[in-house]
Amino acid sequence: MEMDRNQLNKCLKELGAVYEQLGGSKVELGICGGAGLILTGLIDRTTRDIDTLFPVPWPKKLAEAFMNRAKKVKFGKRITVYFASRYDQVFFKVYAAADRGGYHVDDLLTLNPTEEEMLAAARWCLTHDTSDGFKKILRDMYEKLGYEKVAKQI
Secondary structure, eight states: OOBOHHHHHHHHHHHHHHHHHTTOOOOOOEEEHHHHHHHTTSOOOOBSOOEEEESSSOOHHHHHHHHTTOEEEEETTTEEEEEOOHHHHHHHHHHHHHHHOTHHHHHHHHHOOOHHHHHHHHHHHHHHOOOHHHHHHHHHHHHHTTOHHHHHHO
């Protein structure tokens, strides 16, 4: 998902809200890369991620909240990679499929999500794009993919 300044701000606000709900202590983040340039107004473009410099490691409460479903794989003795869970990938793929179609739709269908997963994914997607146009695109996509019952609940 390409994010502009408004979407980056929205993501950081959502992160703050989740962390506050978790009751975490105060934390300071160092942000660099494209997100840093965009958020400080130095460039006007989009980016796909938010690179953080610190804190390292992230606060335990925050790490646990975002890692509890991730698949942890060690590559050698010093590198650990966390892969998004299948459940979370359904959410990401629904958003990408509605936004860009193409191989994202194929990936989503390969994941073979349940109606419950598709409904949860739709609700999550609608927190990222609240426009009526996106809601219509999402409903249309669900109907075309055979999730008519879910489309009616969106």
